[in-house]
Amino acid sequence: MSWPQNADSDAQGVGPLQVAAIEVQDAGATAKVVNTVGPRFICGHRAAADGNVYALPMLSVDGAEFSAIPQAPRAGQPSMRVYGLAPAADALDHPCDLRADLGLSPSKAVFGFPRAGTSAWLTYSDLGHVYVHDRDLRQTFRLEHAKHRVLASAFPGLTRDGRVIYGATWRDCADAQRCPEQAGYVVADPYQSHAYRSYWKSRGENAPKACITHDEVAAERTRFARFHGLSD
Template structure:
């Protein structure tokens, strides 16, 4: 979609929001307005072994620790295999018919994006690179600045991202707040990724060409006030898209059992972390990744567990499983939620049930949770219409245009 169509797409989005749940627009427009098209309930995008290389099982190298861009177009993946090095960027096509492209990066395994905008990609040593530079220069790209939490198991988000969604320029430089979350590492293999939590907030001045840190808050330990309830040892933390919350599992809680929980961090730079409990999933899945909040609605979470993928609706306090459309599907690493609401994750699968003659494939799965059987059955049992029938193609196109415009990318 051409970038100059961005405003027109936003107008289309507004019309979509006014449609009825049956996906028919209001009677005032009559037959003049076509029903907005839903995205497929689930799509499978296989990787080409000739492009990404093969693993030890002769399956296209999938990698692990995958992070999904806000528009669902890019995947930052670690452990990419011999052909693409430690970390690569994968570009997913706009439709199932297109190829998946690959880009090299200068990063070490477990590099991570600054969530919300993906303005920066961060190496495990704290070096921040401009996302557009990595796409353009690949492994030759250079860092802009270095700071924040470092090492494996770190994560970061740009705070109040909706207020700074445009690309900074020399005429209009921006002050950007990046909050990162991590926890101490242990040399003991059974203790890696477990410990007390720390956060740091960077104040960055960015003019679109250069960026530098002008203030640092932290790092400092958080959630000490919860020790009487949760203990002080957490696992699998993940920061929210806006940096105002995090999810984690207290390993030795003083009350109850270890379960995945959501805590508050404070919405402003420099604000003390309240660590107030905001949700408790009641069980211990893999790392829970935040989606994007919608108005007054709390952000959904998505996670994988025993090879399956789920979303957790915090308003309903309910988990929905995303059913597969292929055979022997096994989700890899952990999934991500796009701004438009789709769930994207790496997986292996077979296109036919006979394992003897049906080769295993690897690639990316894109699912619309609103069209999942679990979600629709939930509302059917309540004899209510779901608040959203599906994610529309217009919504997906609009987010793709928004992301491309911000980073100066082709559509």
């Protein structure tokens, strides 16, 4: 999924949505493209509601949905939204039905892995912080920083076991002289965030999940290694 590049550098990153389906034959050691369909424009019938110019499109893990920000909606302000796609990747037409509206315009919203009976979470960064959005609860939770002067500097992602990973810079203490700036990746458990736990506490309920366990992480690493033919 992409949008056309614009010759005007100030307008790059926005435009009508396009999709292409690419069939790849994977032999393990090598892979080759055997068929392509598209690219073709989609969501034209949404112009009456959302206009025809979008920004920051992102496909879901299963290819059933995408997120994007309509730049000139006919009602309201531009905001990150989730739309549906046809079950077949090479479909001639896609429904582009509206499935969620986050109500704000952050950076690119990245999908997590859907679980049985629940919608996939989204994660995004905004003003140096990282957030997760639970579509079933219609709630957004900010992940607090464990270091000093943390600045998220890359799009976050969600692992299959639910952890959030993002690139960032930080310092180990507040004193810039003693603690130089560092850079690397941050791995966070959203279920242990203050915002997530406070939400359930305010409802007088126990959170349905307390944390991502070491066993869950180990199980996912084993599954990943076996799937890709790697040693555990």
